[in-house]
Amino acid sequence: MKKNTVQERKIENKSFLSKIEPFLYLLPFLIGLVVFTLYPVINVVLISFKEGYSHLSRNFTEWGLGNYETVLADPRFGQAISNTIKYVLLVVPISTCLSIVIANLLNQKLRFSALFQTAYFLPMVTSITAVGLAWKLMYNKNFGIINYLLSFFGVDKIPWLENAQWSIPALVIFGIWNILPFTIILLLSGLQNIDPLYYTAAKVDGSSSLRIFFRITIPLLAPTIFLVCIINTISCFKVFSELYPLFNGKPGPFNNLYTVVYYIRYAMMENRKYGIAAAAAIILFMFIFVFTMVQHFIQNRTRR
Amino acid sequence: MRVVLDHITKQFDDVIAVNDFSAVLESGELVCLLGPSGCGKSTILNMLSGILPVTRGTIMFDNDDVTTMPPEKRGIGLVFQNYALYPHMTVMGNICFPLETQRVPKAERIERANEIAKLVHVDMLMNRKPGELSGGQQQRVAIARALVKNPRLLLLDEPLSNLDARLRLEMREEIRRIQQKTGVTTIFVTHDQEEAMSISDRIILMKASLLQQNDIPQNLYNQPVNQFVADFLGNPPINNIPGTLRDGVFTAQDGRAKAIIPEFKGLTSQNPVNLSVRSESFILDENGPIECQVTRVYQMGKEEMAYFNFGGTTFSAYIDAEKNLVVGSTVRLSLKRRGVFVFDRETGERIR
Ligand SMILES: Nc1ncnc2c1ncn2[C@@H]1O[C@H](COP(=O)(O)OP(=O)(O)OP(=O)(O)O)[C@@H](O)[C@H]1O
Ligand SMILES: [Mg+2]
Numbered sequence: 018m019k020k021n022t023v024q025e026r027k028i029e030n031k032s033f034l035s036k037i038e039p040f041l042y043l044l045p046f047l048i049g050l051v052v053f054t055l056y057p058v059i060n061v062v063l064i065s066f067k068e069g070y071s072h073l074s075r076n077f078t079e080w081g082l083g084n085y086e087t088v089l090a091d092p093r094f095g096q097a098i099s100n101t102i103k104y105v106l107l108v109v110p111i112s113t114c115l116s117i118v119i120a121n122l123l124n125q126k127l128r129f130s131a132l133f134q135t136a137y138f139l140p141m142v143t144s145i146t147a148v149g150l151a152w153k154l155m156y157n158k159n160f161g162i163i164n165y166l167l168s169f170f171g172v173d174k175i176p177w178l179e180n181a182q183w184s185i186p187a188l189v190i191f192g193i194w195n196i197l198p199f200t201i202i203l204l205l206s207g208l209q210n211i212d213p214l215y216y217t218a219a220k221v222d223g224s225s226s227l228r229i230f231f232r233i234t235i236p237l238l239a240p241t242i243f244l245v246c247i248i249n250t251i252s253c254f255k256v257f258s259e260l261y262p263l264f265n266g267k268p269g270p271f272n273n274l275y276t277v278v279y280y281i282r283y284a285m286m287e288n289r290k291y292g293i294a295a296a297a298a299i300i301l302f303m304f305i306f307v308f309t310m311v312q313h314f315i316q317n318r319t320r321r
Numbered sequence: 322m323r324v325v326l327d328h329i330t331k332q333f334d335d336v337i338a339v340n341d342f343s344a345v346l347e348s349g350e351l352v353c354l355l356g357p358s359g360c361g362k363s364t365i366l367n368m369l370s371g372i373l374p375v376t377r378g379t380i381m382f383d384n385d386d387v388t389t390m391p392p393e394k395r396g397i398g399l400v401f402q403n404y405a406l407y408p409h410m411t412v413m414g415n416i417c418f419p420l421e422t423q424r425v426p427k428a429e430r431i432e433r434a435n436e437i438a439k440l441v442h443v444d445m446l447m448n449r450k451p452g453e454l455s456g457g458q459q460q461r462v463a464i465a466r467a468l469v470k471n472p473r474l475l476l477l478d479e480p481l482s483n484l485d486a487r488l489r490l491e492m493r494e495e496i497r498r499i500q501q502k503t504g505v506t507t508i509f510v511t512h513d514q515e516e517a518m519s520i521s522d523r524i525i526l527m528k529a530s531l532l533q534q535n536d537i538p539q540n541l542y543n544q545p546v547n548q549f550v551a552d553f554l555g556n557p558p559i560n561n562i563p564g565t566l567r568d569g570v571f572t573a574q575d576g577r578a579k580a581i582i583p584e585f586k587g588l589t590s591q592n593p594v595n596l597s598v599r600s601e602s603f604i605l606d607e608n609g610p611i612e613c614q615v616t617r618v619y620q621m622g623k624e625e626m627a628y629f630n631f632g633g634t635t636f637s638a639y640i641d642a643e644k645n646l647v648v649g650s651t652v653r654l655s656l657k658r659r660g661v662f663v664f665d666r667e668t669g670e671r672i673r
Contacts (some may be wrong), residue, residue, distance in 0.1 A: 212405070214401060214403075214405040215405060215407060217372055217392075217401075217405070218399070218401060218405040218407070219407075219418070220372070220391075220392045220393055221370050221371075221372065221392045221393070221395075221397060221399045222393075222418055222419040222422060222466070222470070223393040223394075223396075223419060223422040223423060223470070224393060224418075224422045225393070225422075228422060232418070232421075233407065236409040236410075237408070237409060239409075
């Protein structure tokens with residue numbers, strides 16, 4: 018009897034160890050998560066409600082919604098929101114459509130497709146700041162290659178980066194170019210998951226390739242398209258690193274291109290108003306949250 | 322529609338999948354394409370449907386040469402080995418799809434889809450997606466999708482291979498019924514000999530890219546052109562007794578057991594032969610030419626399945642249960658006229 022219980026205890030001990038063992042493996046990651054993600058996130062939420070917060074002394078006057086009131090009353094923030102939404106609404110649909118077409122071409126067994134694939138995915142492995150500087154040169158009014166190429170079609174020189182009206186298209190085009198490779202990779206893997214038998218079946222059923230594209234490819238790709246839209250929407254809401262190199266670190270030629278993240282940076286780095294920055298960040302989060310929910314809702318509706 | 326395959330060859334890079342294949346399908350026939358895995362059955366269907374280009378030879382549909390016609394123009398119904406139903410469409414959507422591409426008006430599409438669905442008994446499943454159907458139901462939807470456009474030719478690639486034994490039996494009757502009702506020329510691919518024997522007007526038996534025999538089912542069984550055909554058909558498989566044949570005298574491989582077979586009188590072969598006899602073609606006969614030992618007996622009701630040893634080779638035969646065979650005893654057998662063949666062991670050619 019006694020021997021038995023000893024053995025049992027041993028087994029119990031062992032099972033306790035084996036129970037916590039997986040958590041031990043996870044511990045380094047969990048520590049990182051808590052220190053670098055969870056703590057800052059909670060802190061941002063708290064700071065956004067602290068009025069008169071000083072980041073040096075960590076003192077504040079009282080809890081309240083004052084930061085939010087200030088942010089929402091700031092015309093600069095209104096401009097930032099409107100610019101950001103404009104950017105999202107232009108970049109996400111255009112880049113998705115373009116990517117679907119390009120991914121389809123890449124998926125065809127064309128000659129040189131390996132070469133094209135490399136070419137398209139190059140932006141992904143290049144630093145966005147370096148690329149941004151290159152685009153700045155390409156957008157140059159007098160010497161840029163874009164205006165040079167356009168001149169063949171009889172287009173007058175466009176002041177891409179000097180004119181408030183043209184600065185949004187300049188940013189959007191660069192943003193689309195920058196987001197394409199990632200989008201294409203996702204869509205390409207989605208395409209490669211479609212059994213080619215469906216195309217064969219549709220062909221035997223008498224379909225043209227255009228009909229196959231719209232009736233077979235797109236519906237079967239829909240889950241990937243939705244995924245791409247959601248990921249791109251989130252990343253476009255956070256547009257900043259595309260903006261920064263194009264206009265020498267300024268938000269547009271006449272400070273007309275504030276985006277929400279730029280506004281947060283401006284509030285924090287230039288004005289040292291941490292509370293304001295935190296409140297703006299929370300508002301941005303709300304926007305992203307609502308947009309993503311809407312997309313989820315649409316996805317669920319169409320899936321039925 | 323009458324289909325003519327004239328000296329068709331299909332070569333992939335280094336593999337010849339179909340070699341100089343010629344056959345004619347008469348209008349309204351159901352022909353089975355039978356053969357072991359990898360012999361080129363699917364390749365032939367794919368060439369008929371236009372999915373694969375032909376390396377050499379011509380395909381005629383009635384009087385039209387369709388050898389290079391693209392698949393969408395051929396008007397063929399194809400049921401794939403694993404159905405390939407469009408997963409995002411309902412059963413109705415799947416059946417309507419071929420009509421959609423023919424620009425049939427919507428009301429007529431739905432009417433025709435309902436009609437064909439009734440024929441294959443899936444009319445109560447119209448709003449389901451393929452993922453929500455059983456294998457047998459999916460298969461019937463696939464047949465409906467292939468039939469709805471009134472194809473000139475219906476091709477079925479091992480449509481029953483995913484089904485359980487009972488459903489298989491049911492579905493092959495179903496396919497036969499539908500085929501006879503619509504009168505569409507049909508090719509049915511299978512590697513199950515029993516399936517082929519039971520539903521087809523004609524069987525084309527293939528082996529390793531080559532056509533072996535193209536005949537009505539009874540002839541394949543009773544008049545095989547070579548050893549492969551004789552071996553492929555029949556359950557239990559045909560008995561092959563290796564030996565030599567000199568002027569009607571069959572000597573087993575051990576050189577001692579001999580049988581003077583009157584039907585073979587005057588028949589001599591230079592090459593070694595197989596005496597190939599179906600199990601139902603032996604008769605217990607005290608004056609018979611084959612003297613052999615009883616090695617095992619299985620009771621199977623009215624008949625017994627008995628195993629005999631002749632010159633070191635074991636073969637099986639159905640024997641009347643009333644004869645009361647004793648294991649270990651020596652008996653004599655004679656041969657019926659049907660189901661007895663002699664094949665050249667080297668070339669596989671039929672000698673008699
Ligand atoms: N695309 C291809 N490239 C190279 N070889 C191929 C290709 N398709 C088929 N083959 C070869 O051609 C031969 C015939 O193939 P096929 O698919 O017609 O066989 P099958 O008779 O349908 O077999 P199963 O009963 O297993 O379906 C096989 O040896 C196969 O390996
Ligand atoms: Mg096959």
